[in-house]
Amino acid sequence: MAKVKIPPVLRQHTGDESEVELEGDTVGAVLEALVSQHPDTRPQLFGEDDELNRFVNVYLNDEDVRVLEGLGTTVSADDTVMILPAMAGG
Amino acid sequence: MEPKSAERGTELEEIPVGRAREEIEAGGIVLLDTREPHEHSAAHIDGCILIPPAMVADNVEQQIPDRSARVIVYCAAGTRSEAAARQMIEMGYEDVANMVGGIAEWQQQGLPVVSEASLTPEQRNRYSRHLLLPEVGADGQVRMLESKVLLLGAGGLGAPTALYLAAAGIGTIGIVDDDVVDASNLQRQVIHDTTRIGQSKTASARQAIEALNPDVEVIEYGTRLDADNVLEIIGAYDVIVDGADNFPTRYLLNDASVRLGKPVVSASILGFDGQISTFVPGEGPCYRCLYPTPPPPELAPSCSANGVLGVMAGVMGLLQANEVIKLVLGIGEPLIGRLLLYEALTTRFTELRVRQDPECPVCGPEAPEIEDLGRFPDYEAFCGGHTGS
Numbered sequence: 001m002a003k004v005k006i007p008p009v010l011r012q013h014t015g016d017e018s019e020v021e022l023e024g025d026t027v028g029a030v031l032e033a034l035v036s037q038h039p040d041t042r043p044q045l046f047g048e049d050d051e052l053n054r055f056v057n058v059y060l061n062d063e064d065v066r067v068l069e070g071l072g073t074t075v076s077a078d079d080t081v082m083i084l085p086a087m088a089g090g
Numbered sequence: 091m092e093p094k095s096a097e098r099g100t101e102l103e104e105i106p107v108g109r110a111r112e113e114i115e116a117g118g119i120v121l122l123d124t125r126e127p128h129e130h131s132a133a134h135i136d137g138c139i140l141i142p143p144a145m146v147a148d149n150v151e152q153q154i155p156d157r158s159a160r161v162i163v164y165c166a167a168g169t170r171s172e173a174a175a176r177q178m179i180e181m182g183y184e185d186v187a188n189m190v191g192g193i194a195e196w197q198q199q200g201l202p203v204v205s206e207a208s209l210t211p212e213q214r215n216r217y218s219r220h221l222l223l224p225e226v227g228a229d230g231q232v233r234m235l236e237s238k239v240l241l242l243g244a245g246g247l248g249a250p251t252a253l254y255l256a257a258a259g260i261g262t263i264g265i266v267d268d269d270v271v272d273a274s275n276l277q278r279q280v281i282h283d284t285t286r287i288g289q290s291k292t293a294s295a296r297q298a299i300e301a302l303n304p305d306v307e308v309i310e311y312g313t314r315l316d317a318d319n320v321l322e323i324i325g326a327y328d329v330i331v332d333g334a335d336n337f338p339t340r341y342l343l344n345d346a347s348v349r350l351g352k353p354v355v356s357a358s359i360l361g362f363d364g365q366i367s368t369f370v371p372g373e374g375p376c377y378r379c380l381y382p383t384p385p386p387p388e389l390a391p392s393c394s395a396n397g398v399l400g401v402m403a404g405v406m407g408l409l410q411a412n413e414v415i416k417l418v419l420g421i422g423e424p425l426i427g428r429l430l431l432y433e434a435l436t437t438r439f440t441e442l443r444v445r446q447d448p449e450c451p452v453c454g455p456e457a458p459e460i461e462d463l464g465r466f467p468d469y470e471a472f473c474g475g476h477t478g479s
Contacts, residue, residue: 008361009389044389055385062442084431084442086381087358087365089393090243090335 002030002075005082013040027060028071030081045083057084102175103187107196110162110189119160122150123193124174129166133205135196136229138164146174150181157183164189164196204229213305217259230419231259235305237418238262240327242315242343244291245269246398247333247357249281250407255414256299256306263299264327266311267291278400315339317466320346329417331410332356335392337384338469344369344377345466348453355413355425357406360391362399362434364406367425367444368413371453374426379447379454384473402434 001021006014014020020037024030031052035042047053051071058065059082065073075081105113113119114137121138123130130140141149143165154161161183165171168190175188189196197203206214206221206228213231220226226234239260241248244267255263269291271282279291286294292310299308311323315334320342324330330347332354334340340356347354348371356377357366369376384390409430416422431440448454 008363009391054383055381055389057381059442062440064443064445066447067445082440082442085385085389086337087360087363088335088337088340088384088390089358089360089396089398090245090247090333 001077003080004030004034005080007083007085009085010041010044010083013044014038024075026071027058027065027068027073027075027081030075031058031071055086057086058082059084102172102179104172104190105162105187106190107199107201110164110187111196111201113160113162119162120154122154122161122163122171122174124163124165124171125193131206131228133193133197133203133207134229135164135193136202136204141174143170143174146177147181150178150183154183157181158185159183160185160187162187162189165192167192167194204232208232209235213259216303216305220258225421226419230421234259234415234418235261237329238264238327239329239331239414239418240264240266240324241331241333242266242339243333243335244279244281244295245275245333245335246278246359246393246400246403247407247410248331249279249295250404251331251333251411251414252295252299253281253302254408254411256303258411258415259303259305260414260418261305262307262309262327264309264311264323265292265295266313266315266323267295268312268314278398278403280404315342317342317469320466321350324352325350327352329414330354331414333407333410337390337473340377341384341472342466342469345452347371348376353417355410355417357410359398359403359406360393360396362402364402364409364432364434365429366406366409366413366432367429368417370417370424370426375444375446376450376453378452379450380429380444382447382450386474399434402432405432405434 001023004020004022006018011018022030022033024033031045045056060068060073061080114121121135123134123138123140124143124146126142139153141153163171163175172188175186178186217231220231221228237260239255241252244265252263271286271289271291271294273287275282281298282294290312292312296308296310299306324346330352332340332343351371353370355368357364413424416424427444429442429444451457
């Protein structure tokens, strides 16, 4: 089970959970598990083409999955997947 | 006179002041002052390290571990430094030169020195805790007093940043903000106060800064940063601190700062969470490498809609001030290529890597030449739905 960290702006769609444990061998599979458990997160994470939205940053541990293998990046049980949106508050 | 060390096959190189200056300016050398501490504090050449004559044998290996490094040694007139240089050659240092005539000749030629004399007695007292830090010292304090830092916003982030930069003795602080102080700001914007509700934020911040430290010159910009004024405003500063409250301004600042090669310390806050990174053009990624496109408005609520913990804003603002000081002094490790997240509720810091995006439209290798960029795009349209206010 990989740990998935949910940013505050998405917690209204995960029953206020800030962290969920999910099955999945790849980043894509883990995120699919997330949206099947919490369907309201889908439009925030994925576009109509099922690709990750350009404005959503996803990290595997401390590395952006865009510089790894994107949604195909392999995930191990002790990995942390972090969803990180940009914020503009000052 | 035949140098003694020539017998061992390593000659001591004697170089005149002018040549030493060229090498110092070109960089990549170690400049070693071999005088007593009181002489060093009276006046020294910027960027040197100090090892008093009696300490050379014991301390030089620790302070200059690389024996192949180019080292220029100086003292008052060239005698003690010659002895120290010979001693180093005996110890196996391969590329040591003695600056003939010492700092006396350097000053004779009107070349610049750093001295505590550059600070007034009041300043030596005010900044005494900085002067005690070897990483700051008189050189660093003078550098801070000569530096110019621009704050984008005198709000939740800008307020604490401005206060601490002013206290530290950053000599010129520019503040861009077109808002007025509201009572609802005071829960976190600690530079303003109850008596100044209704005043412009820049005027209120100026009042607080001038009361805290008369060394600081405050320059007010009671406007919003836009495509027409951005280059002129940021062009005059050494470091820009982004505490803007909206995406269009953040992208505009990024694109303009990459164009002008200005470092930006960027933080954002919401609720109990903060993010901070330092973007230095040419040395690391830019804001667009991290966030290629802004999120839709429903995924990026503002602090006025969502709320923000005042204390968390203070933590992030001070992390920004800390980054600024490091950039100005050239010390430590700024957050270049690193994004630091702070969660106030759990008191957790998380560090993520930020890579330079080879396809970045602004700083990537395929980005148009700076001269070809022309006018800036419509940021409000780019940030679809986010407005600059």
